[in-house]
Amino acid sequence: MKSVVKSPYTNEQIVAWLRGLLTIAWADGHFDPEEQELITQLTEEELALGTDINNLEQITPAELADAFTGNKNAAENFLRTAVMMAVADGVYSVEEAQIIHQFHEALGLEIEALKALEHTLYDPDKVPSLEEDIPADAEAGTSTYPHSDVLQPVKKWLDKMDVDDPRLARFICKTVPSQCPFERDIKLFGRKIVHIPPMCKLNPLYEQLVGLRFRSLSYLADECNEDVSKYI
Template sequence: MTSVVKSPYTNEQVVAWLRGLLSVAWADGDFDPQEQDIITALTQELTIDTKLESFDKISPEELASVLKDDSVAAENFLRTAVMVAIADGTYSSVEDRLLHQFCQALGLQETALISLRQTLCDLPTEELDSVSATSSTDEEPQIDVLHPVREWLDGLDIHDPKVARFLCKMIPPQCPFERDVTLFGKKIVHIPPLCKLNPLYEQLVGLRFRALSYLADECHEDISEYC
C-alpha cells in the first residue's frame, strides 16, 4: 500500500524502526501466524526481499547507526517499542533487557523504563526489591508509579504511514473478553479481560486511535481492515 503523505523519515530509518519493533515482538521467543502475516505485508510494502529471514532482528548498534542522530525519531521509536512490548498484557525481563540496550545505544534517558520495571512479570525478588528502592523516595510513597511512563507514552505522535499500519495490526482492536478455563467440567482458572491486566491499556488504545486517525485523516486511507 502506497501513501501520498510524505514521511519525515527516510526509508532507511523506517526499515530500521520496523525491524526494531519486530525485535521486541520476537523477544519472548514466540512467532505466531499473525506476526508472520504482519512481516510478509511489511516486506512487500517496503519492496525488499519477501523472504521472512530477510526482514530480521536488528542489533542495538545497527539501530543506533540509523536513528541516533535524529533525537525525535529515536525517542518516538522507543515509545512505539514499549507499546509493542506491553501489547500482550505482560512485560518480561527479556523485553526489558532489549529495550535497555536500545535505550543505551540511542543515548536516551531511561526514566520511563525504570517506572515500567515495576510491572515486570518474571523479575527475581531481589531484583524487584532493588527496582522498588530505586524508584521510591524518602519523602512520601509514589501513588502512581507508572505516571512517568504514561505521560511519556501519551506524547507520541504518528508521522509515518508504515509505522501507523504496523501499530494498528500489532495492538488488538478491542479488549479480549474475560473467560473461564474449565477442565472436566470444573473451573480451574478465571482469566480477566486484557484491559484489567494491562495497567497501560489506555495508552495502547490511545496510540491505536491516533494511528487510525492519521491513516484516515492525513493519508486518506481505508482503515476498515483494522476495525
C-alpha cells in the same frame, strides 16, 4: 488506496525500525506462527515494501543508533513502539527489558519514564493463579491497579508519541486490538475451571495503546484520506 503523504523517516530508518521490533519479538526465544504471519504482512505491505522477512536479521544497538543518527525524535518514537510491542500482551519480560535498555543507551536518549517499567517486570512467583479472578476494579489506569501510580511517567511518555507516518500508523492499527480481547471462561463438564481476564486487566498500559491506535486511525483518515473501516 495508499496515501501519498510524505514520511519523515527514511527507508533505512523504517527497515531498522522493523528489525528493532523483530529483535523485541524474538527476545524471549519464542516467535509464534501468528506473530510471524503478522510481521511478514507488515514487512511486505506496510513498513518496508517488498522486504522479505527471511532476509531480515535482528539488529544490534550500534546498528540501530547508526540508522537514527541525527533524528532523536524518530529514535524516541521507535523506542515508544518497542515498549508498546514488549508490553502489548501484559507481560514485560526480563529479556525484553534488557534489549530495550540496550537500545535506549545506544540511541543516547535520556528517558526517565522508562525506569518505571522496571516495576512491571515479569516475576512468575508473583503472578496470580489463572483460577483466581482479578478484581473488577483492577482495570488498567485505575488507582487500585498495583502499578498504576508508578507508571504515570511512562503513560505520559507513550501518550506523546507522534503519529506522522502512514506505514507506522497502519502498523499500530493492526497490532493493537480494536477491543479488549481474550476474556473467557474455560469449562470442563459444564463447570468453570479457569477464568482468563481481558487484556485490559492484565496490561496496565492498555489505555495508552488504545489511545495511540485512535490517534493512528484519525491520522490515516484525516491526514492521509484513507479508508480505515478495515481496522475498525
